[in-house]
Amino acid sequence: MNRIFVFMLALAAMLAPAATSAQLVKIDPSANSGTWIYAHGLAFGPKDGTATLVDATHPLPVTSSGGVPVTVVGSTIIASANFTTPAGTSAYALNNLIANSATAGSVVPMTFTSACRVNGGTGMIRRLRIKTPDTGFAGQTVTEYFYRDSPTVTNGDHAAWLSTESNYIGAVTVTLDKHFSDYEKGVGTPSVGTEINFDCATGSTAIYGLLVAGGAITPQGAKVITAVAEILAN
Numbered sequence: 001m002n003r004i005f006v007f008m009l010a011l012a013a014m015l016a017p018a019a020t021s022a023q024l025v026k027i028d029p030s031a032n033s034g035t036w037i038y039a040h041g042l043a044f045g046p047k048d049g050t051a052t053l054v055d056a057t058h059p060l061p062v063t064s065s066g067g068v069p070v071t072v073v074g075s076t077i078i079a080s081a082n083f084t085t086p087a088g089t090s091a092y093a094l095n096n097l098i099a100n101s102a103t104a105g106s107v108v109p110m111t112f113t114s115a116c117r118v119n120g121g122t123g124m125i126r127r128l129r130i131k132t133p134d135t136g137f138a139g140q141t142v143t144e145y146f147y148r149d150s151p152t153v154t155n156g157d158h159a160a161w162l163s164t165e166s167n168y169i170g171a172v173t174v175t176l177d178k179h180f181s182d183y184e185k186g187v188g189t190p191s192v193g194t195e196i197n198f199d200c201a202t203g204s205t206a207i208y209g210l211l212v213a214g215g216a217i218t219p220q221g222a223k224v225i226t227a228v229a230e231i232l233a234n
Contacts, residue, residue, distance in 0.1 A: 023068045077233045081110035082226040086157050089221050095161055102156040109150050110209040112229055116200035123233040124195040128172040133186035134223035141214030142154035143173045150208045161212045170196035
């Protein structure tokens with residue numbers, strides 16, 4: 001078996017001065033002298049020249065002291081979900097569920113399908129953006145309640161928010177205080193702490209959400225509401 005090693009993928013030193021993105025890297029273990037090269041990438045693999053270049057798709061693998069492979073990676077995920085509200089202009093009251101259907105059995109929780117980088121992975125929600133073309137939400141406040149598993153609701157749209165616990169992970173309150181020609185929009189941070197740490201269920205990369213009114217809101221109805229979670233994934 002070829003010995004696995006990590007090496008610096010480099011251009012010849014004579015070409016390095018023309019490469020403005022190169023970094024000077026020492027490859028000789030000598031403390032005071034040795035060989036330096038201009039490195040343009042990092043790769044890993046066998047010594048036969050079939051190594052893999054490290055990039056966002058191929059993170060650098062390392063091994064823990066116990067011999068267990070560990071992947072060194074850090075990435076930001078932008079996970080979005082949306083739904084269309086029912087037609088009608090009846091006002092929402094404080095703590096009313098804002099959903100796709102007034103029938104509890106037909107409510108589909110917002111599904112942030114790529115919240116984790118891998119199945120059963122972990123991450124943290126740093127911020128949440130919410131926007132809608134419904135001008136009835138201008139200046140209004142809503143709260144997104146997040147769950148690891150898809151919740152089941154007792155009531156539908158325009159009724160009191162009540163759901164199963166479904167591994168509830170936290171909430172973000174957003175005020176749609178920015179008015180644009182085509183959207184009302186706001187950005188919020190977690191209601192408790194600076195981030196919401198979570199894990200996805202085994203075999204899944206998704207987390208789920210339910211949107212709740214923060215006060216009296218008179219909608220135009222039949223409009224799309226989009227939520228975008230900014231996630232730091234492990």
